[in-house]
Amino acid sequence: MAAITLNNVRLRGIVSCVPKATICNLDASEERRPERERLVRNIGIHTRRLCYPWQFFSDLARSAAERLLEAVDWKREEIDALVVVTQSPDYPIPATAIIIQDRMKLPTTTIAFDINLGCSGYPFGIFTLGSMLSSGGIRKALLLVGDRCASIDDPIFSDCGTATALEYDPDAPPMAFDMNSDGSGHRAIILPVGGHREPTQMHHLIARKDENGDLHRDVDLIMDGTAVLNFSTQRIPPALRDLCEYAKVPMTSIDYFVLHQANRMINETIRKKLQLAPEKVPSTLYDFGNTSSASIPLTMSVRLRDALTTRAATVLMSGFGIGLSWGSCIVRMDSVVMPELVEV
Amino acid sequence: MSEAVAIESQDVLAFVDQFALAVDFQNPVPVHGDTRLTDLPEWDSLAALGVIVMCDTEFGVAITGNDLKECRTVADIYARVLAKKGG
Numbered sequence: 266m267a268a269i270t271l272n273n274v275r276l277r278g279i280v281s282c283v284p285k286a287t288i289c290n291l292d293a294s295e296e297r298r299p300e301r302e303r304l305v306r307n308i309g310i311h312t313r314r315l316c317y318p319w320q321f322f323s324d325l326a327r328s329a330a331e332r333l334l335e336a337v338d339w340k341r342e343e344i345d346a347l348v349v350v351t352q353s354p355d356y357p358i359p360a361t362a363i364i365i366q367d368r369m370k371l372p373t374t375t376i377a378f379d380i381n382l383g384c385s386g387y388p389f390g391i392f393t394l395g396s397m398l399s400s401g402g403i404r405k406a407l408l409l410v411g412d413r414c415a416s417i418d419d420p421i422f423s424d425c426g427t428a429t430a431l432e433y434d435p436d437a438p439p440m441a442f443d444m445n446s447d448g449s450g451h452r453a454i455i456l457p458v459g460g461h462r463e464p465t466q467m468h469h470l471i472a473r474k475d476e477n478g479d480l481h482r483d484v485d486l487i488m489d490g491t492a493v494l495n496f497s498t499q500r501i502p503p504a505l506r507d508l509c510e511y512a513k514v515p516m517t518s519i520d521y522f523v524l525h526q527a528n529r530m531i532n533e534t535i536r537k538k539l540q541l542a543p544e545k546v547p548s549t550l551y552d553f554g555n556t557s558s559a560s561i562p563l564t565m566s567v568r569l570r571d572a573l574t575t576r577a578a579t580v581l582m583s584g585f586g587i588g589l590s591w592g593s594c595i596v597r598m599d600s601v602v603m604p605e606l607v608e609v
Numbered sequence: 610m611s612e613a614v615a616i617e618s619q620d621v622l623a624f625v626d627q628f629a630l631a632v633d634f635q636n637p638v639p640v641h642g643d644t645r646l647t648d649l650p651e652w653d654s655l656a657a658l659g660v661i662v663m664c665d666t667e668f669g670v671a672i673t674g675n676d677l678k679e680c681r682t683v684a685d686i687y688a689r690v691l692a693k694k695g696g
Contacts, residue, residue, distance in 0.1 A: 299635045307633060307655055477653060490654050491674030494661055499671055530662050537666055 268443045268511035274395040275437035277430040278337045278602030281559065281566035282329035283314040283423075285608045290420045304420055309529025313423035313554035315415045320609070322353040323361050325426025326409040327368060328609050333407070333428040336604045341369065345403035346376040348394050350386035350558050352587070353413040354379060365409065376403070383454070384525045384586025386410055386558030388594045391582075392442050394431050404433045411559030418479065421528060423554030427562040430602070438597035441512035443504060450589035453492040458483045497531045497585050502538040505583060505593055512595045519595070520578040521569060522546045525585055526553070526560035558584065566606055573601045624687040631663035632656040642684035646677075660686065670694050 289312050293301045305311050316325070326349065334341070347369075349362035362377035371377075376397075382389050390408045397403050411426040458469045469483035501524075509516050522541055524532055526549055536546050547568035549560065556563050561582045565573060572578055577599040585591035621642040629640045634651055646652045657677050664672040664686075670693045672686070680686045 303633055303635055303651075304655060307659060489674065491657055491661060491677070494658050495671055495673055498662070498665055530658050534662050534665060 268441060268508060270512070271392070271395040271399045271440045271442065273401065273433055273435050273437055274398050274440055275432050275434040276391070276596055276598055276601060277432050278333050278604075279427065279429050279562050279566055280329040280333040280336065280604050280607060281425060281427045281563040282325045282332070282607040282609060283425050283553065283556075283563070284316045284320055284325065286315045286317055288313050288315050288415070288417060307528075307530060308420060309532070309548070309550040310420060310423075310554045311551045313415055313420075314425065314556075315417070316413050316424045320413075320424075321355060322351050322411055322413040322424070322426050323349075323355050323365055323368075325413075325424065325609065326351075326411055326428060327365055327426075328607055329426050329428035330365070330369060330407055330409055332604055332607050333430055333602075336602045337430050339405055339430065342372050343405045344371050344375050344407055346394060346397055346406040347371060348378060348380060348390055348406070348408050350380045350382055350390040350408070350410040351412055352381060352383050352557070353411075362409070382588070382590060383412065383557050384527065384555075384560070385584035385588060385590040385592050387525075387561040387584050388442065388582055388592035389444060389584070389590075390558075391429070391431065391440070391594060391596075392444060392592065395440060395442075398431055398433045401433050401435075406431045410562060412557035414557050415554070421555045423556045425553065425556035425559035425563050427559045427566070429562055438599075440597075441508060441514070441595045442592065443508040443511065443594070444592040445500075445504070445590070447496075447589045450492065450496060452487075453489045453496065453589060454486065454587040456484070456486050493527075493586070494531055494534075496589050497527060498534040498538065500591055501535050501583060501585055501593075504591060505539060505581065508581070508593050508595060514579065514595055516541075518579060519581045520545070521572070521580045523561050523564050523569070523580055523582045525583060526550045526555055526564060527586065528555060557586075560584075563606075566603060570603050570605075573598050574603050575600070621684055621687055624690075625683055627663055627667060628660060628683050628686065631659035633659060640683060642682065642687070644683050645681060646683065646686075664690050668694055 354361040360379040366377040394406045408429040414422040472480040475481040583593040
């Protein structure tokens, strides 16, 4: 898609919610400690959040949404749309957004549906709801984004659910978007079993040692690390330059570049290629890991709370990953409502 | 060897240093142009990512995972970088 501008849409508030349970990537037996230190040094991820067995993405998202409704002072009957961006639905079907509509006691007039995207998902969610709001056909909408993707063994992923309030406002500054897809890379990050093309069978549940000596089952996520690294570091820098050019916003006048938090190697390479100062590129990798589609709102919640709640700032957000898919947007934010991080 | 590079050249020596930094060995390991990648104690997925990042940021060249699989020695990687840079 070519770049596109949305008018009349205001990003009113953001709340992020993480599980209280913390896991440290350095926790290992004494003899494996140097190996773990090398890992942490390179991926930049020290601590992650992990859902308890009874906690799900929808619980985190709902906690964030309840806190957000209270903070922006919206009434439930005013919510016209609820869109969920997740790859951790409560069930394969029906859509988690519809289940949350009921659990939050939102009216049955609420439009509710899910979008199946991961790390790139946040800009796509804003774009989808923004397009619905822009005409004024609907006035208030909630975007719930995130995943329950952490496991004890995998050192990258971390759990988080977020809620973003978007509203129709003719005085809002324009938002500029650039969204892209390249399905030829769909095997770079894939859960290959459990869908219609490859239904789960008994043999898929048997764990085998992979090339790194770790146990892997066919029902576990597969990630081609080098392909994802090449994709992210080759595609994103030119995409961000092009978006700035389209929006007629020089890179130097962007206050913050909030990138999907993939890992330190990917994020630092993108930052260096764009020659951006570290203070303009906030990071939550060390404390919260890769929280999939939640990483952009989470990073704003915990790193930019002072900056975005007290003054105006121009923020460029960029999500990239599974699909392959990448989307970016430039949003002028002014006095956004951002309550403290919720921990449940 | 089709991608032969004079292993004693200064450029290769400099590349070997950058390679060693990128792999981030837990303990110092002697590395030379003709060192076989599979003989290294830490030629793992993390090392591959580090080397790809180094080739990108230092040489402006996109080396892929497949490129690395086709390389036998450190000098082979350097030859691949030069070939891509020239091409």
